[in-house]
Amino acid sequence: MLELSHHILxxxxxxxxxxxxxxxxxxTEDTHSDRLTLEVADDGRGMSAEERxxxxxxxxxxKKVRRVGLGLxxxxxxxxxxxxxxxxxxxxxxxxxxxxxxxxxxxxxxxLGDVAASLVSLIAGNPDxxxxxxxxxxxxxYVLDTRxxxxxxxxxxxxxxxxxxxxxxNIVEGLEEIGSEG
Amino acid sequence: MAxxxxxxxxxxxxxxxxxxxxxxxxxxxxxxxxxGTCGIASGxxxxxxxxxxxxxxxxxxxxxxxxxxxxxxCSREPLVTVEIIGREPIKYEYVNPNKMRQIFKRHVLEGEVxxxxxxxxxxxxxx
Numbered sequence: 001m002l003e004l005s006h007h008i009l010x011x012x013x014x015x016x017x018x019x020x021x022x023x024x025x026x027x028t029e030d031t032h033s034d035r036l037t038l039e040v041a042d043d044g045r046g047m048s049a050e051e052r053x054x055x056x057x058x059x060x061x062x063k064k065v066r067r068v069g070l071g072l073x074x075x076x077x078x079x080x081x082x083x084x085x086x087x088x089x090x091x092x093x094x095x096x097x098x099x100x101x102x103x104x105x106x107x108x109x110x111x112l113g114d115v116a117a118s119l120v121s122l123i124a125g126n127p128d129x130x131x132x133x134x135x136x137x138x139x140x141x142y143v144l145d146t147r148x149x150x151x152x153x154x155x156x157x158x159x160x161x162x163x164x165x166x167x168x169x170n171i172v173e174g175l176e177e178i179g180s181e182g
Numbered sequence: 183m184a185x186x187x188x189x190x191x192x193x194x195x196x197x198x199x200x201x202x203x204x205x206x207x208x209x210x211x212x213x214x215x216x217x218g219t220c221g222i223a224s225g226x227x228x229x230x231x232x233x234x235x236x237x238x239x240x241x242x243x244x245x246x247x248x249x250x251x252x253x254x255x256c257s258r259e260p261l262v263t264v265e266i267i268g269r270e271p272i273k274y275e276y277v278n279p280n281k282m283r284q285i286f287k288r289h290v291l292e293g294e295v296x297x298x299x300x301x302x303x304x305x306x307x308x309x
Contacts, residue, residue: 006222013217017251065254071219114227121230125217125249144186152191156198159247161238163194170186 003113004038004102004182007075011040011098012122012131014071018044018096022130022147023122027112029104029137029181035084036104036112036182041097047090055088075100082106104181112182116171119144120164127159135175142174198243209267210244211290216261218252224259225278232279233262236286245290258301264289275301 001007008025015023020042028037047055054060056076061069075098076086082103090096102109119133123146133144144167146158153163215221215230230247237245255261258275264285265271272295274285281299288294 001223006227009217009227010219010222013222013249013251063252063254066252066256069219074219117227117231120234121217121227121249124230124234124247125215149186149191152188153195156195160194160198161234161243162197163191164234165238166186166190166194 001074001078002110004036004078004110005113005115005118007071007078007100007110008038008040008115009118009121010071011075012042012118013125015040015042015044015096016122016126016129018042018046020044020095020129022132024132024134025119026134027115027136027182029135031104031138031181034104036102036109037099038102039097039099041095043095046092046094046096048092052088052090055090056086072098078102078110082109112180115175115182116168119171120168123167124159124164127157133171135178135180137178137180140178142171142178144171144174209246211267212246212248212265213286213290214248214250214263214265216251216253216259216263217249218256218259220252220256221259221261226260228279229260229262229277229282232282233286236283240286240291242291255301261301266290266293270303271305272303273301274299 012023012025022043024041026039051062055072058068058070058073061067079086079100079102083106084101084103086100088098119131122131130147135142150158213233215226215233217226233247253261260277262274262277262282263271285296285299289296
């Protein structure tokens with residue numbers, strides 16, 4: 001993956017395929033502690049103890065069409081090579097929560113990249129799933145909650161082209177306003 | 183803080199309701215961009231972005247976008263499936279934004295399969 005936003009897209013797509021109704025993505029840029037933290041939490045079917053134990057093994061997957069599962073191992077590796085950490089918490093029926101922390105100014109940290117494109121891709125491809133994106137930069141915060149938008153749209157699909165354009169522009173503007181350094 | 187304006191959302195709602203009243207069928211084409219880890223690492227998000235721009239520019243409202251996971255042919259990613267209702271699905275391989283634009287203009291809008299980019303016809307079966 002070239003950007004952290006690709007990881008976000010990958011992990012959140014996994015969450016949607018695990019039957020999640022709401023996926024919460026939180027990015028925290030803390031310049032004081034020099035940490036960038038990504039947290040993805042879903043309410044999907046969750047993992048068994050065995051699946052959770054082997055989730056970082058690149059040669060383990062629950063898929064039948066191939067023998068490798070690289071999404072989580074690559075994210076964990078990306079975090080650890082910047083002096084960060086990776087934790088995974090999951091249980092059947094309780095959903096999954098992962099947290100990856102990165103050295104914010106570390107030379108090996110991938111750039112955040114196009115977060116707006118990743119979120120819009122998620123919303124376009126999964127119009128029935130809700131996404132709550134929270135991005136903190138020290139004290140400033142930007143929040144996008146598709147549940148609020150869905151309520152206002154009153155039956156109009158979230159994947160409508162005008163809607164996606166509006167959301168994309170809003171994310172770009174919001175991240176500029178909070179001064180994201182990612 | 184940037185806030186989505188209620189008035190903008192209302193405008194979209196009214197526009198979509200007006201469009202819906204004008205046409206009979208909801209969906210004519212479904213385009214699936216395969217968004218497994220392999221697809222994303224190969225550029226599937228950029229392909230989806232190009233597709234969304236084409237839909238926006240053309241103004242069509244009967245094309246539905248979906249995403250799916252890896253189908254096991256990681257080395258052929260990015261993969262895109264175009265399914266015109268009533269016809270067999272066509273799977274395209276090694277798609278990039280330029281190919282996606284061509285596939286949209288020629289296949290999705292005009293029905294002409296872009297044979298040089300085709301991986302397979304039909305739907306995959308997972309055993």
